[in-house]
Amino acid sequence: MAVRSPGIGDLEGPIAEQEDLVHRRLEAAEEAVERWWSRAGSDAGGGGVSDSPELAAAVRELISLCSDGGSGGQRAKMALQVAMMHLEDEFRQVLISGTYFLPTDSLQASLYDNIAVPARSLSFSSFPNLEALSISSFSFTATTDDSRTYCSGFTRDSVSMEKLQLYLIDPEASNLLMEIAELIFLAGHVPNICHVYSETRHNTLMQCLCLLGVQSEHAAATAEDGCSMQLDSHKVKLWIQGLKIFVGTILPEERRACAHIFGCNSMVEQDCFTRATTRCTQQLLAVGNAIAQAKERDYEKVPLILEMYEELATLQPSLQDLLFGDAKDVISQEASTLLGKLGEAALGLLLDFLSLQLNHDLDEKTALDGSILSLTQFVMGFTKVLSEYNGSLNIILPLEEEDAGDSKKRTSVAPWELYVLRLLSHLHLRIVEKSEFYKDERLRYIFLMNNAMYVLEHSHSSVLGISLRDNQTHEKLVLLVEEYATAYLRATWFPALFHLKGTREVFILGKGKDMMKEVKDVKEGFKNFNSAFEEISRVQTTWKVPNPQLRQHLRIIILNQVVPAYSTYVGRYSSVIHNNSVSKSKYIKYIPNDIENIVLDLFEG
Structure with missing residues (x-):
């Protein structure tokens, strides 16, 4: 019995059924994507990937159908492209809306508050608009008392990071972003999502720098005008604070966010983090460079430059650990360059300061x-x-270096x-x-x-x-x-004590012209001492010795010299003065206690 080969008519049935099946699968997948997108865009809100399993199934279905070589494959590719566009747009919206800054009246106060989003039930389209959060109200208030002098006290400003909890991306939003990323990865649209993430996050991180008071126009103006910005202490403090927060908190948080969202692909994770953060980090360092190049000679700003130097030196290893690849080398080099410039700026001011030729009111009379x-x-x-x-x-x-013969050591x-x-x-x-x-x-x-x-x-x-x-x-x-102190004693009190001298031998030998001359000399001695003492007490009471220990020490050495000498002179020659109370009071105007009390009142100013 002869066997009949199957004809073309016999194959039309299975092929038609297969094409019809592909057509139905395509329509079901397209409808699932459309339903999800309609729900996501409605006022009532929609569901995430985990809330809509049919979306994930539809994307996988379209990916499978793309391998079909016929018209169904082309249609599946077009439908998948539309689905990816929707998902990429939703990824961007979640990324923007999921960034939450708590507006406060003071940046300094916010550092000690827990900056975190409250527990909420979130879906792809339920995040509030970022602009509605009034980020512009996030301001900084700080005292900029440039008139403060170091002799009255200076404290190093420090920012405590212990209580700072900053979610750059809301944790629940991060989960939703991870779900979207997994579907986009599955479809092979990696470059698209990397571009969306890096550009969106770059803008957000630049906004973070603005909120921290690190303004980009300072560095831009320096580059365009070829001149240096003014070394404003307020801007320097903001830069130091911004460096601490950016390197100590924002970059680690950004890296954790990348690890969570793109954890299924380490290469994408590193690429997205690098592209999102590199320009922002360079901007932060550029502002620091503009500050380091300030040419003004304000020595009171040296501690601020040194603070910048120390903070950058401290955070540089952490910065290197956070970065990847070529960006790591570039940023490390720029940070090292800035560190060198800050050191040079500080060194130049310190060496100039040695001359003590200050443009300051310190050289007053x-x-x-x-x-x-x-x-x-x-x-x-x-x-x-x-x-x-x-x-x-x-x-x-x-x-x-010091000379040591012909060599230096x-x-x-x-x-x-x-x-x-x-x-x-x-x-x-x-x-x-x-x-x-x-x-x-x-x-x-x-x-x-x-x-x-x-x-x-x-x-x-x-x-x-x-x-x-x-x-x-x-x-x-x-x-x-x-x-x-000794030189003062000699210049002031020795001339006064010089008047308190005499020889007792004349009075022992008896009376005569020599006796009368000595009496006259004694009276003259009392008179001259009184005059010198009165001039000293009148003038030097207005002089000032601020240090209490030195003031007391000076009084003691004066008393140790003056009181014994005066007491001895009075004891020796008081009897020489005519025994008349009026005559005695004319020459012996002070008793030793009077001398002591007057000396103890000196140098109060």
């Missing part, structure tokens, strides 16, 4: 009462503040300690120079003693005190104070 020169107060306060940065200063300041003293010693040496010369304005030699020594004592008193603090003691400068200052 010397105080009339012999008190502390404001230059001395400023320098010691400034040095005390700088001592808090001694670790960084030992890196920034150059190592000194490094000194064993740290650069910061050498700098302090040189600064104090220059300060001493300026104080001596200022003392020449005094016409009264006695007041000149009071002035020198007061300023030396102030330097001694303020050299006990922290690292500064240790360095001075190690270099025997502390002992030198003590001897200097004593030297000036």
